[in-house]
Amino acid sequence: MDNNVTVDDKGKLKCSIEYTLQKIGGKWKTVILWHLSVEGTYRYNELRRLLPGVTHKVLSQQLKELEADGLINRKQYNEMPPKVEYSISERGITLMPLLQEMHKWGTENGEMN
Amino acid sequence: MDNNVTVDDKGKLKCSIEYTLQKIGGKWKTVILWHLSVEGTYRYNELRRLLPGVTHKVLSQQLKELEADGLINRKQYNEMPPKVEYSISERGITLMPLLQEMHKWGTENGEMN
DNA sequence: CGGCATCCGAAACGATACTG
DNA sequence: CAGTATCGTTTCGGATGCCG
Numbered sequence: 248m249d250n251n252v253t254v255d256d257k258g259k260l261k262c263s264i265e266y267t268l269q270k271i272g273g274k275w276k277t278v279i280l281w282h283l284s285v286e287g288t289y290r291y292n293e294l295r296r297l298l299p300g301v302t303h304k305v306l307s308q309q310l311k312e313l314e315a316d317g318l319i320n321r322k323q324y325n326e327m328p329p330k331v332e333y334s335i336s337e338r339g340i341t342l343m344p345l346l347q348e349m350h351k352w353g354t355e356n357g358e359m360n
Numbered sequence: 361m362d363n364n365v366t367v368d369d370k371g372k373l374k375c376s377i378e379y380t381l382q383k384i385g386g387k388w389k390t391v392i393l394w395h396l397s398v399e400g401t402y403r404y405n406e407l408r409r410l411l412p413g414v415t416h417k418v419l420s421q422q423l424k425e426l427e428a429d430g431l432i433n434r435k436q437y438n439e440m441p442p443k444v445e446y447s448i449s450e451r452g453i454t455l456m457p458l459l460q461e462m463h464k465w466g467t468e469n470g471e472m473n
Numbered sequence: 474c475g476g477c478a479t480c481c482g483a484a485a486c487g488a489t490a491c492t493g
Numbered sequence: 494c495a496g497t498a499t500c501g502t503t504t505c506g507g508a509t510g511c512c513g
Contacts, residue, residue, distance in 0.1 A: 263462075263463050263465075264462045264463050264466055266469075267462040267465050268462065270469075272381065272385055274378075274506070277378065277381060278375055278377065290474085291475055291476080292474070292475080301507095302509095303477095303509090304476095304477080304506085304507070305506055307475075307476060307477080308505095323475090327513095329475050329476080329513085331474080331475060331476085341468075344461055345458070345461040345465050346377060348457055348458040348461050349376075349380040349381070349458060351376075352454065352455060353378070353380040354376040355454075356380075356383075356451065357376055357379040386485085387485080403494085403495090405494070414487095415486080415487050416488090416489090416495090416497090417486085417487070417496095417497080418485085418486060420496060420497080421486090436495090439494095441494040441495080442493085442496080443494070443495085474513100476511105476512085477510105477512080477513105478509105478512100479511100480507105480508085480510105481508080482505105482506090484505075486502080487501080487503090488501080489499085489500085489501100490498085490499085491496105491497080491498075491499100492496085493494100493495095493496090
């Protein structure tokens with residue numbers, strides 16, 4: 248098993264596991280992806296209601312990053328009032344086995360306080 | 361598919377995915393576990409050399425948390441000079457499928473700059 | 474409605490020095 | 494050798510207000 252951990256010239260770690268963590272490590276990202284994968288599509292404020300505790304700024308931040316990373320799609324309707332729909336992307340779907348593993352491990356090992 | 365996302369009375373998210381993320385979300389934790397799973401046992405300073413860039417404090421912090429979470433074992437020899445060996449625990453081994461998924465996804469999706 | 478800008482506090486991370 | 498203590502920095506998340 249190759250561990251695939253290398254280091255660049257500045258001492259920074261270059262590791263595919265760390266790369267993955269960077270993409271989904273945000274506090275709400277996994278949950279957002281999880282919701283979108285289940286339901287298919289949500290509007291901005293619908294997501295907000297699904298994630299009690301998340302603030303305005305942080306939610307849009309995480310959505311933006313997820314979109315920038317190609318993990319979700321953002322569809323904007325130019326209406327008044329505005330309407331934006333988020334859905335999981337093809338690439339985001341490839342994360343599902345991983346999320347399921349995380350969910351499985353957490354369920355089997357977490358005391359859930 | 362049950363999304364297994366609930367909220368406690370303080371608005372805090374209780375979700376098995378987030379639980380997993382808390383356990384392995386530290387900057388070096390996955391890499392430490394990965395190394396230990398490959399090699400079996402490392403001494404403190406060996407790990408340090410494997411993780412260029414990690415500082416003294418942060419490494420011992422992460423090791424301490426991993427140990428507290430039962431994911432690694434710490435064996436201390438009362439010699440002079442001191443000798444401490446870290447190894448992966450039974451519980452830590454249950455994380456391997458997850459780490460492999462993370463590694464796989466990162467390899468397939470990461471540009472690795 | 475769906476943002477963005479600003480400010481703030483907390484937490485994570487890091488550099489350095491000291492210790493049994 | 495394998496840490497701990499202290500301090501500083503950086504990053505992340507949160508509160509609030511403004512805007513098209």
